[in-house]
Amino acid sequence: MQTLFSLVFVLLVFITGNECDLSISPKEPVSVEALVGTNVTLSVSHGGVPHPEVMWFKGSLLVAKWTIGNGSVSGVASGVFKPELNGSLTFMNVSLRYNGTYTVELNNIGEEKVSATFYLFVYDIIMNVSLHTGPGDAIEGQVSFTLYYSTMQGEAKEVRWFFNGLQLRNGSHYSISGKNLTINQPSRNHTGRYAVLLTNPFSSETQHWNITVLYGPDTPVLKVSPTKAVFVSGESLFLSCRAEGEAPPSATWLFNGESIATSSAGTVSLTNVKTSQSGVYTCVMINTRTEATLQRNVSIIVYESPSGRPLCSVQAVNGGGALQFLCLWPGGAPEAQVSFPSLSANASGYSNYSITINNIQSLKGREIICKAKHPLVQTQCSVIPRGPVDFLPVILISMSQDEQTLVVIQCSAKATPQALVHWVKDGNLLQTGPKYQISTNTTQLFIHDFNATTDLDTYTCTAINPLGNKTVDTTLLVPQISNSSVFLSSDRTEVTLKWHVPLTSVITGFDIQMKGPELSIPSQPKLSIASDFRTIQSKPASARATAVSGLDPKCTYYIRIIPKAGRTAGEQSEQHRIGPAAGLSGAAIAGIAAGVPCALLILLIVLAFIYCTRRGGVPRYPVSRAVEKAVFSQSTLNPHRLLRARLKPPPEYRHQQPERSAHLPSMNSSVRMATTV
Structure with a gap:
């Protein structure tokens, strides 16, 4: 019996749950239109659950949340939203800023959410409609002419344009977009009365505008002075346009479709012309009585020679088995024609021409000439293929903020075409990696995190091109000074220190050290004497001289230079003594002066x-x-x-001892x- 009661209870719960599913109405999105300043309600109804939770969203923003039957409401803007008992949402004194999409969600714990969507459109009364046109008059032959409207208040839900009472639609003659009506390629047939009708659910407004399209003179007669087929950049020319008409028409000029400055007599003066002014010039004649237009074109050609001189070069191709000769002379109008007559009698190109030759050994040391021809000038350039010549490597050293030393060895061999450089250390070919990096053009070897203890070695660079090769060994040396010297100022208060270093010595900076009294300044003299050398200056690797001031002319100083490679100190320079000449003191000299006469007297x-x-x-x-x-x-x-x-x-x-003798x-x-x- 107990089991039967349990089965009946489960069945009742199941049936009750199916009958009490949460539902919402409307099912489909609803558009709601409202007038500014009125109250409007987004109405919903629900079933299945007596007290569901209600959440209203504008887009993704929660604007209101409450539970039906519960007096507490959250997320409701004061004086704007009013929650209803059935889940609806009322807008009080609605404004234009509440236009948008609203979504309501009903939720019962443990059940799936249900929702409905509303589109709220808020309108104002349309007032003070006016029509405007683009700058200038409507002229036959123009690309387009635009008419547009504006309102002092209110927005239209529907906009309709009319021409002489007939409604206009988008097509080849008219384009309607937003607030604009565009007349495409206006003609005399587009002259008439235009109107715009603006409507929304709460008001409508109409405005009219009369448009006259200007057109018409006879075929104009054009003249170009001076009469030439081609003009050279920098010259000047004169354009005039005349046409018969009733009364004499006025002329305007266009260049490639754009208006240019025209005199009252209908002429155009072009001074110091450029190639960019080559093109089609159009004379547009306007009859002042009939408001008709007609146009005619004339082409102006301006030549300009390419800038500078042609550039010749050669590069290795096909794995170094062939040479590609290039001749570059860009710019100019028209483009220059270039060729290599000694390599090919018939082949040529324009502005940027190249030709590939496989028999390269016969070209070694031979001058290859490129002939460059332009209607205004003819010139040439040349290139001589050669293998690498002797060169000296260049050592560059720098240190990062974390005191890591970077050493760069540069091997740039003069060669035509440019030589490819191979780098070798201890018989091993170096490749780009964490320690060593090779520049894109292969002429530089970067040694990262250089260690003056382990990385001092001989590095070999071999410059190779299809016509030869050269090899140079570079032995990096410890930081050292090759020689140094000092120069004392006339008042003996300042000394200039100069030094030299070997070309391949790895140096990131110098410490200038001194032993003797502390340097002083007039306002704060310091005469305490240091018993050991101390660093008074630190100079960069590029420094080869420095000045030390504040010396006491009566005191003796010793100065030296310590070259460094990162944190490693190198061999110190020789010590330079600065101060009075070495010898007897003043008291000793006085004693000698007094003692010599006495000694002479005793001797006498x-x-x-x-x-x-x-x-x-x-x-x-x-x-x-x-x-x-x-x-x-x-x-x-x-x-x-x-x-x-x-x-x-x-x-x-x-x-x-006395001599032992009998005499x-x-x-x-x-x-x-x-x-x-």
Whole structure:
């Protein structure tokens, strides 16, 4: 029994669910038209669910949301939208800005949403309609003539144009677009009364306009002065146009369909003409009484020679097995005719001509001439095919913000055609990759993230074209200075430092270092002395000179240059000494000046003593050590007190031993003793 009740309950729920599916009306989109300032309702109805959730959207923007039977409403603009109990939405005092597409969605939890769409069109009363025409009159033969309307208030739902009471439609004669009516190629038959009728659901307005299409004189007679078939760029010419008519017609001129300046007599003066002025000139005659027009054309041709001179070149093709010769002389009117008579007697082209030759060895070192012909001038150019000639590589170094060094080796060999360069390192052909990159024209090798420790090596570039090849080795060197020099200013407060580096030395910059007192400026002197070298300037790799100012003329400085490759320091330059000349100090010099006269005086006293001793009958035997010691003591006292500066004391001489002999010492012994003293 319990199972039966359960089955009945499920069946009732299933039947009830089918009978209570949420539905909405209308099913199809509905257009609603409203007058500005009125209230308008977008009406819906629903069934199946008593209290569904309602959401109104303008486009994708949610403008209102509520649940039927619930008093709370969200997303409703104050004073504009009014939610209805049945899910409808009412606009209060609707304005033009609420034109648009609106969608309502009804939703019941657990069920699929249902929706309806409305197109709301808000109109205002049409007032103050006026008609206008394009600039100028309607003239027979024109491309088009336009009539358009404007309103002070209100927009039309439907626009209809009329000509002499007959409604106009789009076709070959008339084009209706937006607010415009265009008369295509107007003729005298389009003269008449035009009207526009504007309507919307709440008003209508009509406006009229009379249009007269001007047409008509006899065939005009044209004249070009001077009478020439061709004019040269920079010349001047004169155009005139006359025609018979009742009364004499006036003339206007067109150039390639566009109006140009015309005198009151119907003439046109063109001065300093250019090739862009070549074309068709049209004289349009207007009869002032009949308002009729007629036109006639005349063609003007202007020549101009190509600018500059022709350019000859040659390039390798077919894998280097052939040479393609090119002759380029663009511009000019008409185009110049160019040819290579020595390569082909009959072939030629215009402006940009080329010819391919397979027998290339016979052309090596031979001048190949291109003949260039133009109606106004004839000239020529030439090219000589050659293999690569000797060249020197160029080293370029730069450093990025993250201090990575880039070294570029450039091998540009003069060759015709341009040589292709192959790069080799350690016997291996280099290819473009993370470390090495080769430029598009192959003349440059880029070495990225250069390491002065591991990347210093010999790089070989071989320039090859179909007519030969040249090979050059480039050995990159550590950062170094080949020589340097200094130049001191006249006031000895500034020094100019100059240096040179080897051509293949890899350098990204220089540190200028100095040892000595700190540099000073007049307002803030700094005289403390640094005991070691310090960096006072950092210069780029291109620098070869610098100036250091603020030197003290009385002080001594030492200066040197440290070349760098990225973060790696190279070999330092020689040290340059800057300051007063080396030698004795002022006190030493003063001591010497005072001591020399005293020493001379002592020497005279000693000589006098020796002389007196010899005249007084001094025995001629060796002087005892006591006497000799006394002589030395007397002669060495005063000099020690007089020579006080930085002079060294006289040396301690060793006394010679007396000679061992049975004979008495002779006079020579006394002389030797005196000399020793």
